[in-house]
Amino acid sequence: MAKRVRIDQPASPLAFAAWPSSSNSPVLRGLIIAAVVVFLTAVALPRICFWVLEAQGIETKPLGAQTPAHFGAPYEDLQLQSKGRSLHGRLVQGPATSAPAVLIFHGNGESVSDWARVQAQLRSLGMSSMVFDYSGFGASGGSPSIENLREDAMTAVANWMHLTPHASKRVLLGHSLGNAVMLDAAKSLPQPLPMVIHAGFTSAREIAIETGLLHPVVSKLISPLLPDVWNNEETLSGLNSRVLILHGDRDDVIPPEMASRLAKAAGSRAQMQIHAGVGHDDIFLETSAAEWDSLVQWANSL
Numbered sequence: 661m662a663k664r665v666r667i668d669q670p671a672s673p674l675a676f677a678a679w680p681s682s683s684n685s686p687v688l689r690g691l692i693i694a695a696v697v698v699f700l701t702a703v704a705l706p707r708i709c710f711w712v713l714e715a716q717g718i719e720t721k722p723l724g725a726q727t728p729a730h731f732g733a734p735y736e737d738l739q740l741q742s743k744g745r746s747l748h749g750r751l752v753q754g755p756a757t758s759a760p761a762v763l764i765f766h767g768n769g770e771s772v773s774d775w776a777r778v779q780a781q782l783r784s785l786g787m788s789s790m791v792f793d794y795s796g797f798g799a800s801g802g803s804p805s806i807e808n809l810r811e812d813a814m815t816a817v818a819n820w821m822h823l824t825p826h827a828s829k830r831v832l833l834g835h836s837l838g839n840a841v842m843l844d845a846a847k848s849l850p851q852p853l854p855m856v857i858h859a860g861f862t863s864a865r866e867i868a869i870e871t872g873l874l875h876p877v878v879s880k881l882i883s884p885l886l887p888d889v890w891n892n893e894e895t896l897s898g899l900n901s902r903v904l905i906l907h908g909d910r911d912d913v914i915p916p917e918m919a920s921r922l923a924k925a926a927g928s929r930a931q932m933q934i935h936a937g938v939g940h941d942d943i944f945l946e947t948s949a950a951e952w953d954s955l956v957q958w959a960n961s962l
Contacts, residue, residue: 717768717868718805718837723798724773728752731780738823740792742815745802748772749792749816751823752779756786760959761827763820764791765813765838767859767941771798778944785956788824792816794841806844806889813845829962833955835859835943836914840890843899852901854962856955857892859911859940862918864890870915896925903930904958906951908938931958 728735728750738749750772754760762782764775775791782789794812795802802808821830832855834842839860846855861867865888888894896903903926907919916934923932935950942948 717864718796718809719769720796720804721769721771721774721798723748723771723793726773726776728776728779728783731777733780733783735779738790738792738819740815740819742795742802742808742812745795745808745812746800747792747795747812747815748799749790749819750776750779751790752783752788753824754783754786754788757826758828759786759788759824760829760831761788761790761820761824762831762833762959763816764789765832765834765842766791766793766944767836767838770835770944773798775944781952785952787959788827790816790820790823809841810844813841814848817845817849829959830854831856831959831962833858836861836940840864840892843892843895844890846899846901847895852899854902854904854959856904856906856958857919857922858906858943858951859908859914860892860905860919860922861914862891862893862921863888866918867914893921893925896922896930897927899926899929901929902962904955905930905932906943906954907932907934908940908942908948908951909934909936910938911940913940 733752736751736753738751740747740749764778766772766775772791772793779789779791792812793800794804795808796804800812817832824830830853832842832846832853834840834855835858839857842855843857846853861870903923905919905923905926907914907916909916919932919934923930933954935948935954938948938951939945943951
């Protein structure tokens with residue numbers, strides 16, 4: 661009698677590509693879900709938060725009508741080239757070629773025209789000054805982003821030094837958002853320059869919550885996911901520049917407590933003054949006498 665031999669049906673090649681058996685699929689599915697969550701948390705969400713910070717946190721403003729000439733100061737309009745973007749700036753030379761030179765980094769929702777009175781004031785105090793609009797601000801081309809503003813700042817510093825070659829002293833002056841742009845650039849300067857930090861904030865993360873950039877609850881939830889850009893407190897701790905920190909006790913945008921933390925970060929290199937009755941933008945809206953007296957005395961001591 662012939663012996664029967666059982667020949668099993670060959671498995672289909674497609675079987676190897678099929679979803680695993682039911683006993684293993686929950687484990688694999690869990691791993692896939694975990695991988696997706698990790699990707700969203702580590703890559704996608706921080707990038708989205710970064711875009712939100714740039715889109716909602718940087719507020720541009722058109723160029724206004726005021727010029728330093730309205731306040732009795734001659735000035736020169738400038739066109740600065742920053743990585744293919746044309747930036748608008750204004751230069752007011754001091755009464756002497758050796759006049760101390762100030763480079764101004766203005767704040768959010770401002771343009772060079774807002775600082776026309778200040779430039780005239782600085783000239784009356786014997787100083788030269790230059791202020792410029794970041795990409796997308798005022799009459800400057802391009803669009804505002806943290807990277808573009810960093811490049812704009814480096815372009816402005818180089819042009820400022822070229823235009824005031826005989827300045828006896830040099831000072832960088834930041835206001836509000838401008839402090840972050842200034843400090844970001846200061847990390848790349850070949851040598852430290854004295855800086856005035858006016859109405860400065862500690863970090864972009866903290867100010868996003870403080871100013872209600874998003875709904876307060878949402879801000880607190882997503883702030884840990886924000887890339888740690890514009891951390892002024894950390895940057896100051898690593899610089900070797902002399903620093904004057906000015907803040908008004910009526911600043912309703914950035915709390916004076918942040919000025920104290922910035923001063924602590926800068927250590928012995930910093931001098932801090934909190935001025936009574938001074939608001940956030942008074943430095944250019946009213947050219948606060950107390951603040952300007954402090955700035956001039958400090959600059960003269962350099």
